[in-house]
Amino acid sequence: VEWYRKAADQGYVLAQAQLGVCYSLGEGVTQNLAMAASWLRKAADLGDPDAQYNLAIAYRSGSGVKQNDQFAFQWLLKAAAQNHAESFDDLGDMYFNGVGTPRDISEAAKWFRKAADQGVLEAQFKLAALLSGGVGIPPQPAESVRLYTLAASQGHPWAQLVLAGLYAQGDGVPKDMVESEKWLRMAAVQGLSVALYNLGCYYKRGDGNLPKDPAIAVQLWEMAAQKGYGMAQLISGAARKMGLSAAPDLVRAVAWFKLAADQGKVEAQIELGTCFMHGEGIEKDPVKAANWFRRAALQGDKIAQLMLGTCYVDGCGVEKDLSKASKWLSKAAAQGCPQAKCELATLYFLHNCDESVINAPTALRLMKESADEGWVLATSFLGPNLLMGTKVPGDPVLGVKYLRQIAQKGDLTAKYWLGFAHLHGIGVAPDPVVGVRLLQEVADQKARPVSANAMATLSMAFLSGKGVPEDIAVGTNWLRQALAEGWPVAPDFMPFLEKHGGETLTGFHVELAVEVELD
DSSP: OHHHHHHHHHTTTHHHHHHHHHHHHHSSOOHHHHHHHHHHHHHTTTOHHHHHHHHHHHHHHHHHSSOOOOHHHHHHHHHHHHHHHHHHHHHHHHHHHSSSSSOOOHHHHHHHHHHHOOOOOOHHHHHHHHHHHHHHSSSHHHHHHHHHHHHHHHTOHHHHHHEEEEEEEESSSSOHHHHHHHHHHHHHHHTTTHHHHHHHHHHHOOOOOOOOOOHHHHHHHHHHHHHHHHHHHHHHHHHHHHHHSSOOOHHEEEHHHHHHTTTTTTHHHHHHHHHHHHHHSSSSHHHHHHHHHHHHHHHHHHHHHHHHHHHHHTTTTOOOOOOHHHHHHHHHHHHTOHHHHHHHHHHHHHTTTTTTOOOOOHHHHHHHHHHHOOOHHHHHHHHHHHHTTSSSOHHHHHHHHHHHHHHHOOOOOHHHHHHHHHHHTTOOOOHHHHHHHHHHHHHHHOOOOHHHHHHHHHHHHHTTTTTOOOOHHHHHHHHHHHHHHTOOOOOHHHHHHTTTTTOOOOOOOOOOOOOOOOO
C-alpha cells in the first residue's frame, strides 16, 4: 500500500486507482470509503476506465460520496467509451430501470449486447430474457435460447434454471425432460434454491432419467428450504405432514410452515392456522389459528377468508360475530368460492342472521350457485328443502334434481329423500317400486339416523297402504326394525297399529313425535 501511495502521490494513475480499491475494501489500510472515492476520482479524471467504473458504483450506492445516479450514469458512459465491459452491463441496467436516465429498453438491449459480446455472463442472461419475451423490443426466441445456452454453459445458475424450464415446456427448443434435468441439476449443484426445489419435484414425479424417489425429493426440498426459499419450506412442511417419505412428523411440519408463513406465503399461513386450530404438531390455540387465517385473508386469499369467516360464525378464536362472518365470507364468495357461498347462505337459513346482513333471496341464490358449482353440502341442503318446501320456497322438481346428483355418489340421505319422493310422487311421477327399492337400500345400511327414518317410512307406507298395497305384517316388521334402530314414535301411533290388526308393541319408551329432520 505504501508503494501505491508513493506512486499515487507522484501522479501515477494506476496506483491511484489501486489505492482507491484498497481503501474501499480495507486491504492493507483501515477501510475509508471517503478516501477511496477521493483516489478513484483522481484516477477517473485522468481517464482510467476501471477507476471511472468503480467511481460510478460508489455514486450508485453512496459509498464515500453523496448518492447520485446521474453522476453514476455519466461515469459509466466515460468508462464504456473506453470499451469497459462491466460498464456496458451496468449501463444496460440503468437504461432498463430508468435510473439516472430515462427508461429505454432498446438502449438497454444495445448495452447488454455489447457486454454479452465481451463475455459478461450477467449481460448474456439479461439480454436473453429481454429477447425471449420481446419486452419493449421485438422477440427473438432463437437468439434468446442461444444466449441462455451460452451463459448456462459457462456456469450461470439462473441461465441453467431457465434453460431447464424451456426444455421441460418445449418452449423454443424440442421438449426434452432428460436435457431439462441435466441443466436443472447443474443449477442445483451450485446451490440455487429454486433449482434444488424443482429438482426435488422431478424426483417426486420421476421426470427425465430420474426414478420416482420421494425420499430424495424431500431431501432436496429441505435443502432449498434451509436456504430460505419459501415455496420449499411450504412443500417441506406438507411432505412432513403427510408422511411422504417417512412417518408423518407434525412437529417438523409446523416448523417449516412457520418459516414459510413468516415470509408471507399464504398457503403456509393457512396450514399453520389449521395446525393451531386442531392442535396438530403444536399446542391447540384457536386464537393463534384465527390470527394466521387473518394474515392470509388480508392478502386476499379466498380460502383464508372462508376460514376466518367460519371462525366468526362459530366464535372460535374470536368473539362470535355474524356481521364480521358475513364480511369475510362475502369476500371469499365474490372470488367464486362455493363453500363460502354455502356458509354465507347458512347465516340466514340456519343461524337466523339479521336480514341487514343477508336476506332470503340472496341466501337462496348463493346456495344454488354453491350447489351448481359442485359443493355437496349445498346440494344436500337444497335437495330435501326444495322437495318439501321447508326453509326455502318449494320446488320439488329442482329438489329431485339435486337429490339425484348426490345420490349417485352414494349419499344415503339423498337416497332416502329420493325414495320418499318416488313413493309419494313429489317432484316425480309416483313409482312405488323405485321408492321402496331406494328406501330398502338405505335401511339395509343400518346407518343411524337415516336408516331408521327409511324403515319408519316403509312401515308407514305398508301400514297405511299409501303408495303400496297395505300389508300390516310387513309394516309392523319395518316398524320393529325402526324402533330397534332408535327411531322415536309418538304414543298415539300404537292405537293405529291395533286398529289395523297389528299386534301391540310393548317395552318401548316413546316420547317424540314422528318427524324426519330436514337439515
